Amino acid sequence: MVKKKIKFGIIGAGLMGREFASACARWCHLTEMKAKPELVAVCDKNPGLYSWYEDNFPSVKQITDDYHELLANPEVEAVYCAVPHNLHEQFYCDIIKAGKHLLGEKPFGIDKKANDAISKCIKEHPEVFVRCSSEFPFHPPMQRLGKMIEDKFFGQIIEVNSGFLHSSDLNQNKVINWKRMIDFNGEYGCLGDLGMHPCHMPFKAGWYPKNVRAILSNIVKERPDGKGNMVPCETWDNGTMFCETEDPDTGEMFPMTIKTQRIAPGETDTWYFEVKGMKGCGRWNSKKPRTLEILEYNGGDQAWQQIDMGAQVAFPGITGGIFEIGFSDTIQQMWAAFIYELTEGKPKSKFASCVTPEETALSHRLFSAALKSQENHSTVDIDKLP
Ligand SMILES: NC(=O)c1ccc[n+]([C@@H]2O[C@H](COP(=O)([O-])OP(=O)(O)OC[C@H]3O[C@@H](n4cnc5c(N)ncnc54)[C@H](O)[C@@H]3O)[C@@H](O)[C@H]2O)c1
Numbered sequence: 001m002v003k004k005k006i007k008f009g010i011i012g013a014g015l016m017g018r019e020f021a022s023a024c025a026r027w028c029h030l031t032e033m034k035a036k037p038e039l040v041a042v043c044d045k046n047p048g049l050y051s052w053y054e055d056n057f058p059s060v061k062q063i064t065d066d067y068h069e070l071l072a073n074p075e076v077e078a079v080y081c082a083v084p085h086n087l088h089e090q091f092y093c094d095i096i097k098a099g100k101h102l103l104g105e106k107p108f109g110i111d112k113k114a115n116d117a118i119s120k121c122i123k124e125h126p127e128v129f130v131r132c133s134s135e136f137p138f139h140p141p142m143q144r145l146g147k148m149i150e151d152k153f154f155g156q157i158i159e160v161n162s163g164f165l166h167s168s169d170l171n172q173n174k175v176i177n178w179k180r181m182i183d184f185n186g187e188y189g190c191l192g193d194l195g196m197h198p199c200h201m202p203f204k205a206g207w208y209p210k211n212v213r214a215i216l217s218n219i220v221k222e223r224p225d226g227k228g229n230m231v232p233c234e235t236w237d238n239g240t241m242f243c244e245t246e247d248p249d250t251g252e253m254f255p256m257t258i259k260t261q262r263i264a265p266g267e268t269d270t271w272y273f274e275v276k277g278m279k280g281c282g283r284w285n286s287k288k289p290r291t292l293e294i295l296e297y298n299g300g301d302q303a304w305q306q307i308d309m310g311a312q313v314a315f316p317g318i319t320g321g322i323f324e325i326g327f328s329d330t331i332q333q334m335w336a337a338f339i340y341e342l343t344e345g346k347p348k349s350k351f352a353s354c355v356t357p358e359e360t361a362l363s364h365r366l367f368s369a370a371l372k373s374q375e376n377h378s379t380v381d382i383d384k385l386p
Pocket residue numbers: 011012013014015016017043044045046049065067081082083084085087105106107133134135193
């Protein structure tokens with residue numbers, strides 16, 4: 001089968017830029033995709049990154065440090081943009097205005113004002129397909145939990161807990177980088193950097209917080225700058241958002257916690273999601289990547305069962321169904337969702353889809369309310385935000 005090619009440029013060729021390039025390079029992994037991305041252009045300010053792309057991607061014909069040049073390239077149909085948060089508004093709007101489809105990175109604007117500007121630009125250019133990155137739902141147990149939400153397995157929701165935890169900042173000697181600086185990462189701190197991921201499943205499920213009480217902590221207040229000095233580290237390290245959320249099926253309210261932590265001892269890179277309902281419960285934690293836990297209640301025993309899941313992914317590939325998948329696979333699955341929706345005009349399924357611009361707007365309302373809540377030590381109504 002000859003696959004339709006979509007020619008891509010990358011703006012921001014660092015950690016995540018390379019993950020996308022790698023996913024493109026092994027697109028043959030996916031057996032049912034009718035379209036494939038082809039990397040033709042790369043832009044980054046850091047020339048030290050160029051040789052990896054030159055050595056591995058003969059399809060790349062343009063490498064530049066000026067993203068305007070990449071946007072002027074008529075060959076480029078779509079862009080993956082993975083740059084620091086302070087650049088999202090300008091870069092995303094310029095990409096959209098240039099008529100290129102966009103997968104942008106979270107938080108999709110450094111703050112709510114930037115996100116509003118991006119949303120306005122998207123509305124003015126309906127011909128351009130725009131989505132935001134978050135690979136969390138593409139782990140097979142999460143896909144299964146998504147199907148269970150669609151099938152109303154849980155009954156009336158009792159509570160939901162979703163989180164994303166890192167431990168590396170426990171090391172106080174870790175050199176500061178842009179993700180720990182307000183000018184580049186934003187006032188949201190860990191909420192902006194990590195928060196879209198744990199919000200993704202609840203938002204897709206239609207579980208929209210009505211209000212939030214947030215507790216945010218700046219635990220490590222200065223860090224080495226790598227040049228022998230200590231410099232201020234002002235971003236929030238950890239944040240927990242306690243949200244009152246409406247269950248759209250019953251109209252009843254339930255508590256939902258969304259936790260993002262950069263200093264979570266022992267948690268290298270832990271994603272978790274848990275739904276407790278009157279008919280059933282389900283949970284997954286990336287510490288045990290294959291294991292989905294389910295409790296089904298029919299009036300008898302309340303017993304958790306463990307299901308070992310293999311590569312039961314949304315977009316099938318060559319990997320045998322019993323084998324494990326990892327971070328790079330979920331990134332490729334997310335890209336498959338983007339390419340599928342771009343070419344088919346609709347997502348493959350509710351939970352096999354990327355974050356929409358509307359969902360990013362909702363996350364910015366939540367994070368802005370969380371900042372206010374922390375400032376005033378109060379519960380903030382999200383609907384009452386300007
Ligand atoms: N989806 C995920 O799991 C995930 C993981 C990490 C980061 N991210 C997001 O990806 C984005 C980038 O993060 P990263 O970890 O790849 O960071 P990174 O620092 O590794 O890469 C960012 C790149 O942008 C480049 N850059 C900076 N200014 C530029 C400019 N003016 N023109 C062109 N290039 C420029 C830098 O040189 C750098 O290579 C952020 O929005 C971050 O939140 C997402």
